Structure formats: C-alpha cells, structure tokens
Amino acid sequence: MDKPENSAALDVIMSRRSVRAFTSEEVSDEQVEKLLRAAMAAPSAGNAQPWEFVVIRDKALLDKVPAINPYAAFAPKASVGILVCTDPEYEKFPGYWIEDTSAATENLLLAAHALGLGAVWTGVYPDSQRVSAFRALVQTPERIIPMAFILVGYPQSLPKPADRFLSERIHQNTWSS
Numbered sequence: 001m002d003k004p005e006n007s008a009a010l011d012v013i014m015s016r017r018s019v020r021a022f023t024s025e026e027v028s029d030e031q032v033e034k035l036l037r038a039a040m041a042a043p044s045a046g047n048a049q050p051w052e053f054v055v056i057r058d059k060a061l062l063d064k065v066p067a068i069n070p071y072a073a074f075a076p077k078a079s080v081g082i083l084v085c086t087d088p089e090y091e092k093f094p095g096y097w098i099e100d101t102s103a104a105t106e107n108l109l110l111a112a113h114a115l116g117l118g119a120v121w122t123g124v125y126p127d128s129q130r131v132s133a134f135r136a137l138v139q140t141p142e143r144i145i146p147m148a149f150i151l152v153g154y155p156q157s158l159p160k161p162a163d164r165f166l167s168e169r170i171h172q173n174t175w176s177s
C-alpha cells in the first residue's frame with residue numbers, strides 16, 4: 001500500500017526554529033503531557049527508552065538556570081523547563097543513551113512547534129559542570145545524567161524558517177563521488 005505524503009509533518013520539521021523570547025501566557029499541563037508523549041514516541045536503541053524527564057515550573061528553580069548555563073539567560077521567562085535525563089539502568093546497549101535522549105528532545109521540540117508553542121534546546125551533557133549543577137538543582141540520584149534542558153513557552157515572535165540544505169554534504173555510495 002502506498003503511504004501518502006504527510007506534508008503537514010514536513011512543514012513542522014522544516015519551519016521549526018529555536019524560540020528564546022516568550023509571552024507571559026502559561027503552557028498548560030495538558031500541553032506538557034502532549035510534549036512528553038511525543039518525546040517518549042522517539043526511537044531508541046533496543047527500544048530501551050532510557051529517558052526520564054523533570055518538568056520545572058518553579059520560578060525559583062528557573063531563576064537559577066542562567067548561573068548554570070549563561071546561554072540560557074532567558075530561562076526565567078519561560079513557562080516551563082523540561083530537563084531530559086537518562087537513567088543508565090534502562091540501557092540495553094551501553095552508550096546509545098545520547099542518541100536516544102537526543103531523538104526524544106527533537107521530538108519534543110517538533111511537538112512544541114506543532115502545538116503553536118516555542119521551545120529551545122539548551123545544552124547540558126557533556127559539560128560536566130552543567131550536569132552536576134542540574135543534578136543538584138532538581139535533586140536527582142547520582143546515577144542520573146541530565147542531557148538537555150528544554151525551555152518552552154508561547155513565542156513572542158516566530159523566527160523565519162531556515163534553509164540549510166547543502167548538496168555538497170551528500171555523498172552517493174562512496175565519499176569521493
């Protein structure tokens with residue numbers, strides 16, 4: 001059976017951009033659940049799903065984020081932050097948690113965009129200071145590794161889609177073709 005092209009899905013992928021300025025409107029718990037359902041729909045090595053998520057709405061916690069990552073200075077203005085972590089105990093194939101949690105993170109960003117929200121991935125792993133600081137911020141067990149911190153809110157404005165297609169980065173069958 002021919003699978004029909006889903007142009008709405010492609011539009012979401014091609015128009016997603018990072019949003020770092022948010023209005024004061026709050027993102028609802030129902031929307032956060034949709035984001036997390038999308039994140040957990042991601043592929044993972046051996047279908048291990050080695051992720052855990054900490055939803056942060058407490059402004060006192062969000063206010064501490066810029067001191068952990070100066071490139072997340074806008075965190076206090078977000079409605080919600082979602083810390084994407086791994087618990088290595090879930091892993092079936094050691095080491096693949098980085099790809100697994102990254103796939104979940106991208107799914108979450110795309111879902112936010114599809115819902116009319118704005119979101120940005122801010123880096124945590126492999127910066128060991130940020131990993132330790134986020135662990136302390138949300139009081140995880142020591143084995144938990146925070147991988148990314150996603151800030152979500154209603155966008156003040158939407159950045160224009162970016163065309164990053166580079167045909168010279170594509171190789172056919174062998175590298176030097």
Ligand SMILES: Cc1cc2nc3c(=O)[nH]c(=O)nc-3n(C[C@H](O)[C@H](O)[C@H](O)COP(=O)(O)O)c2cc1C
Binds near residue numbers: 120
């Ligand atoms: C691993 C990773 C770490 C990132 N860390 C930050 C960050 O700390 N602060 C930030 O503002 N953006 C961060 N970004 C977002 C990138 O700057 C952004 O995705 C990139 O400039 C492309 O822009 P776009 O997302 O609007 O397409 C990060 C993105 C990734 C994938």
